[in-house]
Structure formats: C-alpha cells, structure tokens
Amino acid sequence: MKNRIFCNLLLLLLLMAACKKDVSGPAVKDGTAPGPVRNVTVENLPGAARIGYALPADPDLQYVKARYTTRQGITRETKVSRYNRSLLVEGFGDTSQYQVSLYAVDKSENVSPALDVTVRPLTPPVWTVRKSLLLAPDFGGVNVKYTNPGESDLAIVVLANDSLGQFSPRITNYTNLKAGDFSTRNMPDVPTKFGVYIRDRWGNLSDTLITELTPLFEELLDRRKMKGVALPTDAPLGHGGDIAGLFDGNPTGGGFYHSGDAAHMPQWFTYDMGVTAKLSRLVWFMRPGFYYTLHNPREVEIWGSNNPNPDGSFDDSWMLLTKSTQIKPSGLPEGQLSQADMDAALAGHTVVFPLNTPKVRYIRFKTLKNWSNGTYVNFYQIMMWGDTK
Incomplete structure (x- = not known):
C-alpha cells in the first residue's frame, strides 16, 4: 500500500515538472517587429478622439497601443487587442492639437515603428458642463443646476468661506446624469460668495464661476x-x-x-x-x-x-x-x-x-x-x- 502511494506521488511530481512552463516572458519569441498600422482615420470627440486603422499583416500580432502626452506633461497609453480596429484616446482638457503615436506589438513584445497622427479633441465635458451652470438661492445654501449632454463622470465642486474664512470646497457632487441639480445646506441667510468648478477623472478642471447670493432662511x-x-x-x-x-x-x-x-x-x-x-x-x-x-x-x-x-x-x-x-x-x-x-x-x-x-x-x-x-x-x-x- 505504501509503495503504491509513493509511486502515485512520484508520478504526480513528474507530471507537474513536465507541465511547468517559463511564464517570465512571451510564449513566442522572435526578433522581428511587426509593421506599423496603416490607413489611419480620426474622429474627434469631446475631450477625446477615436482613431481607426488597418492592421499590419503579421501572424503573431498581439495588440495596438497609443501613446500621447497631455498639456500637463502626463504621458498616457491606451492598448487594445488585435481584434479591434480602433482605439479611444481620452482625458484631454482642451481643444488643442495633440500628437498620438501608434504602435503594433507582437507576442514577443516586438514593437513596430511609430505612426504619428494628430488629433484635436472637441470641447471637453468639464467646459460644456461649466457653461451650463445656473446658480440660485436655496434654503440654507445655493442650488446648482447643470446639463451634462455626454453623461460624463464628473465632480461639481462648490466653494464657500469656511469657519476660518478660507474659500474652500463646501460640497462635491459626483454625477454622470444628463441633467440635474443639487444644493448646499445649513448656511446662514447672509450674503455669501460661492464658487463652482468642474473636475473630471483625469484631473482636468474648468475655471470657477464666482457669484454672491444670500441663502434663504430655514x-x-x-x-x-x-x-x-x-x-x-x-x-x-x-x-x-x-x-x-x-x-x-x-x-x-x-x-x-x-x-x-x-x-x-x-x-x-x-x-x-x-x-x-x-x-x-x-x-x-x-x-x-x-x-x-x-x-x-x-x-x-x-x-x-x-x-x-x-x-x-x-x-x-x-x-x-x-x-x-x-x-x-x-x-x-x-x-x-x-x-x-x-x-x-x-x-x-x-x-x-x-x-x-x-x-x-x-x-x-x-x-x-x-x-x-x-x-x-x-x-x-x-x-x-x-x-x-
């Protein structure tokens, strides 16, 4: 009985050793880089751009990546698999021109020469929503109405003076609604300076709308x-x-x-x-x-x-x-x-x-x-x- 158990354990160890693979690098290794993508098209979008392309004829192509640098000097990458024929670059905070470098990458992580393309995003959501803001006195504070046509994930930040007299965030409303409103509360009915700005998930900011209103008493x-x-x-x-x-x-x-x-x-x-x-x-x-x-x-x-x-x-x-x-x-x-x-x-x-x-x-x-x-x-x-x- 003991011999049978020993033989079974030995067989299991041999099988595990036979199945063990080196996963530290690509499964397929060669030194030939794929060709670049071609036939590129650009669709500019609010704060983003969709780039279409044709793939190089390479049998071990793995993915396509885009690399670009924002106005703040932050370099970002977007990767999509070989089954895609377009990719989305996003997080732009203005409508300036940006250079995006496209690369084809194979299973050996060989990278093609860059193909550079210029994108010019449309007005980013932080600015579209900022321009839509309507502020009005409300009970115990200020009411903020907004429209968000693209239903983007945004933070709407309301500023007011705190107990130390610092003009600082009073409330932050996170939203992806097409339209909505919210209010600050528990503020005295005295003339008060309010500020409102918009922030997106990449850290882009609008300017700040400043107004003075008197909250309604409650x-x-x-x-x-x-x-x-x-x-x-x-x-x-x-x-x-x-x-x-x-x-x-x-x-x-x-x-x-x-x-x-x-x-x-x-x-x-x-x-x-x-x-x-x-x-x-x-x-x-x-x-x-x-x-x-x-x-x-x-x-x-x-x-x-x-x-x-x-x-x-x-x-x-x-x-x-x-x-x-x-x-x-x-x-x-x-x-x-x-x-x-x-x-x-x-x-x-x-x-x-x-x-x-x-x-x-x-x-x-x-x-x-x-x-x-x-x-x-x-x-x-x-x-x-x-x-x-």
Whole structure:
C-alpha cells in the first residue's frame, strides 16, 4: 500500500515538472517587429478622439497601443487587442492639437515603428458642463443646476468661506446624469460668495464661476413637538411600529414606523408638526439593513393642512405640497449596494418643497409605491426644515 502511494506521488511530481512552463516572458519569441498600422482615420470627440486603422499583416500580432502626452506633461497609453480596429484616446482638457503615436506589438513584445497622427479633441465635458451652470438661492445654501449632454463622470465642486474664512470646497457632487441639480445646506441667510468648478477623472478642471447670493432662511423643526394624528382613513399600524418612532431622533435604530397587515397601496399616515411652518425640505431615512428594498417608501406625495377634516378624507382641507421618487444612485439590482448607495442611504432621502409652498401645520405622508411593490410601509425617521416666522 505504501509503495503504491509513493509511486502515485512520484508520478504526480513528474507530471507537474513536465507541465511547468517559463511564464517570465512571451510564449513566442522572435526578433522581428511587426509593421506599423496603416490607413489611419480620426474622429474627434469631446475631450477625446477615436482613431481607426488597418492592421499590419503579421501572424503573431498581439495588440495596438497609443501613446500621447497631455498639456500637463502626463504621458498616457491606451492598448487594445488585435481584434479591434480602433482605439479611444481620452482625458484631454482642451481643444488643442495633440500628437498620438501608434504602435503594433507582437507576442514577443516586438514593437513596430511609430505612426504619428494628430488629433484635436472637441470641447471637453468639464467646459460644456461649466457653461451650463445656473446658480440660485436655496434654503440654507445655493442650488446648482447643470446639463451634462455626454453623461460624463464628473465632480461639481462648490466653494464657500469656511469657519476660518478660507474659500474652500463646501460640497462635491459626483454625477454622470444628463441633467440635474443639487444644493448646499445649513448656511446662514447672509450674503455669501460661492464658487463652482468642474473636475473630471483625469484631473482636468474648468475655471470657477464666482457669484454672491444670500441663502434663504430655514431651520430644523423641533421633532419633540411632532406627534401622530389618528384619522379614520390612515393606514393601520402593525409589527411594533408607530408614528412617534419617526421623531425619536435616531435614524438608524430606536423606534420606527410600520403599517399593519390590513394596509394596502396607496396608504398614508398623518402627523402634527406642533408649529405652523413654510416648509423647505423633508428628509426620511430608510430601515437599516434593507436599503432600497422591501417596505421602504419609494414614490410618495406630501400633503399639508391647517385644519384637517376629522373624517380623514382628502377634501379641500388638504393640499398637495410636492411629490418625490427615491432613486438608487448606482442603479444596481435589488440586494446589491455600491458605496454611493450606502452614502445616500445614510444621508437620508431629501424631499424639496417648492418656494411658493404655503404655511401648514399638519402633514400627510402618502406612499404610492414601496421598493418591493408590497403592501407594507416601514422606515425609521423623518426630519423637517422650514421657516416658522
């Protein structure tokens, strides 16, 4: 038995030695370089260029590479396999002319003579988006609107003076949306200098748009004054949830809201803010561990009233203040979360009220659809901002 085991081990070692290959270099070695690519065409694109070509007739051709230097003196390379007939050079920050050197490389890493081609990129996305910026006062800050026709991956940086008087980044919004807007928050209603510039993933920067605006006044409403109001048509509660849990100050634990088994969509609950306020925004926080899934609200309407009808109906005593749909930043399938998803969930979903929203005291939070298309609504916290003056 021992001899058989020994023979088997010896055979295995011999097989492994026979199969072992030198992987330190190319599998095929020769000293002949391939010819250069030919019949080159150039399609200039925003901040980039697509270069087409025909391949040399070389049986062991491996790939084609492009080498070019940016205005900042950074040399970049792009490689594509022999199965491609074009490559993309990108990361240019202006519309100047650039020389791109093309090389054919074989399996022995022999490199062909360079074929130089000139590209002249179109206006880069950082400048296209920069020219589209619109700034306006918003509650607690400034609102920034933009268009991004190429849906490029960009960072929009907002500057303002910090506590030390330094003009520094206040917020950075990362986006690849075709159009959008966002706002800074928690700033006093005094004249403030703002700056906004655009940055791409290669470090290209636009110039900075400078303006002075006065943020609109808002304050965080006192959650301790808020309480549920039971009206006949409101969704039944269940599973240990209640409205008071939405105002306990704990967005990741503590109490929570959960509708009961008899609930159906659409459904709503009512609460008294304890003050009459011109609302600026509402933020709700999803149930931890179940972000963008199950019973968290997805499509909602926010209604307001100063004298709700005790029969629970949506009559003239209620007015629709705004609608909102929660969007998962990554767009990943249910159960998969990116870091952007996690960051957005922890920050809460913000519902912004129109500037002409009238003062109200009572709120109806109406859910049209949750993330699972089910019949429950379950989430952890609500925070409200507005002006009570």
